[in-house]
Amino acid sequence: xxxxxxxxxxxxxxxxxxxxxxxxxxxxxxxxxxxxxxxxxxxxxxxxxxxxxxxxxxxxxxxxxxxxxxxxxxxxxxxxxxxxxxxxxxxxxxxxxxxxxxxxxxxxxxxxxxxxxxxxxxxxxxxxxxxxxxxxxxxxxxxxxxxxxxxxxxxxxxxxxxxxxxxxxxxxxxxxxxxxxxxxxxxxxxxxxxxxxxxxxxxxxxxxxxxxxxxxxxxxxxxxxxxxxxxxxxxxxxxxxxxxxxxxxxxxxxxxxxxxxxxxxxxxxxxxxxxxxxxxxxxxxxxxxxxxxxxxxxxxxxxxxxxxxxxxxxxxxxxxxxxxxxxxxxxxxxxxxxxxxxxxxxxxxxxxxxxxxxxxxxxxxxxx
Amino acid sequence: xxxxxxxxxxxxxxxxxxxxxxxxxxxxxxxxxxxxxxxxxxxxxxxxxxxxxxxxxxxxxxxxxxxxxxxxxxxxxxxxxxxxxxxxxxxxxxxxxxxxxxxxxxxxxxxxxxxxxxxxxxxxxxxxxxxxxxxxxxxxxxxxxxxxxxxxxxxxxxxxxxxxxxxxxxxxxxxxxxxxxxxxxxxxxxxxxxxxxxxxxxxxxxxxxxxxxxxxxxxxxxxxxxxxxxxxxxxxxxxxxxxxxxxxxxxxxxxxxxxxxxxxxxxxxxxxxxxxxxxxxxxxxxxxxxxxxxxxxxxxxxxxxxxx
Numbered sequence: 001x002x003x004x005x006x007x008x009x010x011x012x013x014x015x016x017x018x019x020x021x022x023x024x025x026x027x028x029x030x031x032x033x034x035x036x037x038x039x040x041x042x043x044x045x046x047x048x049x050x051x052x053x054x055x056x057x058x059x060x061x062x063x064x065x066x067x068x069x070x071x072x073x074x075x076x077x078x079x080x081x082x083x084x085x086x087x088x089x090x091x092x093x094x095x096x097x098x099x100x101x102x103x104x105x106x107x108x109x110x111x112x113x114x115x116x117x118x119x120x121x122x123x124x125x126x127x128x129x130x131x132x133x134x135x136x137x138x139x140x141x142x143x144x145x146x147x148x149x150x151x152x153x154x155x156x157x158x159x160x161x162x163x164x165x166x167x168x169x170x171x172x173x174x175x176x177x178x179x180x181x182x183x184x185x186x187x188x189x190x191x192x193x194x195x196x197x198x199x200x201x202x203x204x205x206x207x208x209x210x211x212x213x214x215x216x217x218x219x220x221x222x223x224x225x226x227x228x229x230x231x232x233x234x235x236x237x238x239x240x241x242x243x244x245x246x247x248x249x250x251x252x253x254x255x256x257x258x259x260x261x262x263x264x265x266x267x268x269x270x271x272x273x274x275x276x277x278x279x280x281x282x283x284x285x286x287x288x289x290x291x292x293x294x295x296x297x298x299x300x301x302x303x304x305x306x307x308x309x310x311x312x313x314x315x316x317x318x319x320x321x322x323x324x325x326x327x328x329x330x331x332x333x334x335x336x337x338x339x340x341x342x343x344x345x346x347x348x349x350x351x352x353x354x355x356x357x358x359x360x361x362x363x364x365x366x367x368x
Numbered sequence: 369x370x371x372x373x374x375x376x377x378x379x380x381x382x383x384x385x386x387x388x389x390x391x392x393x394x395x396x397x398x399x400x401x402x403x404x405x406x407x408x409x410x411x412x413x414x415x416x417x418x419x420x421x422x423x424x425x426x427x428x429x430x431x432x433x434x435x436x437x438x439x440x441x442x443x444x445x446x447x448x449x450x451x452x453x454x455x456x457x458x459x460x461x462x463x464x465x466x467x468x469x470x471x472x473x474x475x476x477x478x479x480x481x482x483x484x485x486x487x488x489x490x491x492x493x494x495x496x497x498x499x500x501x502x503x504x505x506x507x508x509x510x511x512x513x514x515x516x517x518x519x520x521x522x523x524x525x526x527x528x529x530x531x532x533x534x535x536x537x538x539x540x541x542x543x544x545x546x547x548x549x550x551x552x553x554x555x556x557x558x559x560x561x562x563x564x565x566x567x568x569x570x571x572x573x574x575x576x577x578x579x580x581x582x583x584x585x586x587x588x589x590x591x592x593x594x595x596x597x598x599x600x601x602x603x604x605x606x607x608x609x610x611x612x613x614x615x616x617x618x619x620x621x622x623x624x625x626x627x628x629x630x631x632x633x634x635x636x637x638x639x640x641x642x643x644x645x646x647x648x649x650x651x652x653x654x655x656x657x658x659x660x661x662x663x664x665x666x667x668x669x670x671x672x673x674x675x676x
Contacts (some may be wrong), residue, residue: 006475010464017463204461206518209453210424211445212476365444367425 003212007220015192015224024190027223029182030239037175045245047131048076049096050088057105059114061144067098072134089121098118098337109147110228175240176328177301180321181313182232183263184295189287191225191270191349196283205338205367214365218274222267229263258331258341261348262324268355269320323348372436372526372557373399373422380417380580391417393580394431399559399573404552406571414580415561416456419530419606421561423453429476436525452524455465456531458511462504466514469503470521477522488517491547511538516547527551527559533567541594544583545570558620560577566663571630576668583671595670596663597621600635604652613650620634620675631666 034313053060068075079085087098099117101107108114110171118135120128129183191297191352195218197205207217233256240246248255269291296302298316307317314320323344330344332334380392391414400404404664407415420426422435424444432439438446460469470492474481484493495513499508503514519527529548532543545567548558552572560571568574569588576583576591583593604610607630614623614632619642621633632643644657662670 003478010461010468010472012469013464014461043442057643176569201462202455203461205425205455206453206459206473208425208478209448209451210473210476211449211478291377366427 004216004220007212007217008223011221011224014072015219015228021190025186025228026231026235031177032178032242033175033236033239036178044262045072046074047072047095048093049073049098049131049135050077050085050094051075051080052079052082052085052097052099054102055100057106059105059108059146060100060199063100064098066142067135067138069136070134072131073138083151085119086266089119094121096135100254106300126290135308137184157169171319174301175236175244175246176325176332178297179233179300179328180324181295183229183259183294183324184266184292184321186229186232187222187225187263187266188270188273188291189284191222191267192273192283192287193280194225194278195221195271195274196277199278200280202262208366214265214363215360218271218359218363222271225270226260226263226267230260233259233263246332248332251337254338255328258324258327258345258348261345261352262327263319265320265348265352265355268352268359272355272359272362274366275359281323294319298322299325301325316363320348320351323351370401371434372401372403373397373405373434373559375418375422375431375433377431377530378418378421378428378433380414380421380426381429388548390580392421392428395577395582396431397575397582397585401557401667402552402555404548404558404560404570404572406566406568406574407559407563408568408574408576408668409564409577410563412579413577415577416530417527418577419453419455419559419561420630423451423528424448430539435537450525451585452519452520452522452527454515454527454529458515460515460518463501463502464613465500466506467499469514470517473483473518474521479522481521484521484523487523487551488520490550491520491604492517497562508536509543512536512540512544516544520551521664526557526559529558531563532560533562533564551568565663565668566666574664578665578668578672578675581675583675586669591664591667592662598634598640599641599660599662599666600632600634600643601656601660602632602643603629603654603656604647604649605654606652608653609650610647613652613661621642621676622670624667624669626665631660633666633670655664 015025050066051064053064064075067073072097077088079088079097082099085099088094088097097119101115101117104114107282109137116130116139120132169241198207204217208214237248237252237255241248270287272284273283273291277286294315298305298308298312298319299314299321301321305313305322308316325342327344327348334340376396377397378392378395379390382389382391395414395418397405407418409415412538417426422433424440424447432438432502435447436450442449461472463538464472470481474483491513495506495510497516498510503511516529516532519529533544536544541564546571548560548572552558562568568591571588573585573587574591575585584592584594584609588656602614607625611623611625613631614620614630617632619635619639621635623630623632625631634640634643640657640659644655647655647657
């Protein structure tokens with residue numbers, strides 16, 4: 001045990017004395033959260049829109065007032081013809097137009113069904129998508145309010161309801177993704193590199209010719225990274241809760257426990273990589289292209305898995321980050337409990353056991 | 369049990385089927401307990417492979433070896449507890465201080481710096497003033513002393529030093545060998561490899577190794593005694609022409625450049641006059657010629673010549 005502690009202490013010295021390692025370990029997570037939370041958000045504020053109101057009745061004016069009141073839209077223009085709508089788009093003055101047909105109010109009152117047309121500038125599909133979603137949400141609110149207390153519901157088409165994230169806040173989907181990425185980076189890549197570095201500098205040679213069991217050498221190396229990952233989890237959660245206003249709807253304990261499970265899985269993966277590589281460059285290459293990129297692309301955090309070709313969908317099942325991403329999203333944003341994520345938890349645990357088994361099997365007690 | 373290290377027909381091969389490098393081609397020797405044994409040979413002779421097999425880091429393709437009576441393959445755990453190993457390359461933590469390195473290695477060998485301090489005292493005292501300095505910032509000679517201290521911290525029964533003096537200045541090299549002498553007096557068996565022939569005379573016995581084969585095992589004096597042919601050192605103004613002329617001398621066994629002289633190994637005794645006359649015939653100016661005693665390097669070159 002004394003041996004083990006001495007190893008862990010040594011590992012902390014390595015980390016604390018190398019500014020680059022420190023930066024990747026503790027600076028990177030903060031930077032990633034800030035970048036993804038603010039800079040890369042698909043949230044749109046104060047977008048310029050135009051309204052083409054052909055009805056000009058009580059219902060349309062209150063709907064327009066509501067659009068204007070929301071902080072997402074700024075009604076730049078009132079238009080009088082379809083031709084004007086097209087012109088405004090061409091000039092690039094507006095990002096979306098709301099078209100209210102004639103007799104909107106009376107249709108709503110008498111037929112209980114009215115239509116709204118949302119025209120968006122789809123040259124930026126993300127913004128277009130976001131804006132139409134915002135607008136639909138506002139219209140839905142409006143509809144709910146006028147239906148309130150009546151037997152016959154008023155319906156306005158363009159209906160859809162967005163669960164959990166009615167404003168489609170970017171941070172809601174990025175925070176779980178960033179957590180997966182950071183833990184993958186810290187645990188898998190850094191652990192693999194630090195072990196392989198000992199092989200490269202020759203210190204592993206000296207350690208092997210000592211009474212320490214080789215497996216102890218590598219597990220001792222993993223401990224500091226586990227501890228630092230816990231700090232990272234805390235930093236990310238605090239940043240997202242206090243700065244990005246992402247709620248933690250589910251149980252914090254479950255979230256932390258799941259994060260530890262994913263951390264340990266990533267560590268085991270790092271150990272496996274270190275067991276099969278001999279140079280820091282190879283270790284880095286495998287961690288980045290083999291682990292980090294799939295975590296980014298195939299976890300569902302940047303691109304929806306549902307839209308991918310079948311083969312990529314199948315491949316995504318092999319990415320641990322995907323399962324962790326689902327778990328964090330479910331627990332943190334949807335606020336569900338263990339009963340909803342037991343399957344993903346089981347899959348992650350299975351991966352953990354597999355990586356551990358493989359790294360023990362592949363671990364070399366000699367040089368070659 | 370008086371044998372500390374025993375190697376029996378060790379073979380080591382690297383590479384795939386297409387391109388096989390034979391690093392060791394059947395190496396056998398025995399080292400007595402308490403002996404200072406030198407493995408001497410040029411780069412690529414197989415010294416490091418041999419050391420790695422004996423320290424359980426590599427598995428030999430053929431033959432077997434015992435260290436302290438334990439088999440290097442079967443009982444590797446036992447060997448790892450009782451040997452000290454200093455690889456050819458400086459292999460301590462450069463970002464840890466001198467003291468931290470020493471303490472770390474003491475702990476992993478289940479001991480403390482205090483417990484065996486008497487063994488490393490002489491060595492460690494020289495680097496103690498720098499104990500708070502990072503190991504990476506030490507000079508070559510000091511790194512060597514620190515590495516030796518770390519390899520000795522658990523009072524090993526056999527100490528393996530792979531080219532400890534390579535890349536170290538002449539003064540530090542001399543100091544280092546003095547330290548090894550003192551350790552030997554403490555009863556530690558030492559195996560040391562070196563490419564420097566002049567260090568052979570500092571060992572109790574040496575094995576001369578070349579391209580994976582041991583050419584001779586003997587005491588340094590014994591190796592020189594085995595050198596039977598007369599040896600002549602020759603010098604003249606035109607050294608290049610001199611070497612060519614030497615090679616055309618009929619009674620010559622071998623000749624080679626050696627420092628500021630050329631060494632000529634003759635086939636028979638009493639050929640020195642003959643050689644002098646021969647060279648004077650070629651009109652060499654300021655010709656110097658004297659019979660000398662061979663050193664280990666002459667023996668090594670002669671053995672290489674005989675083998676090929």
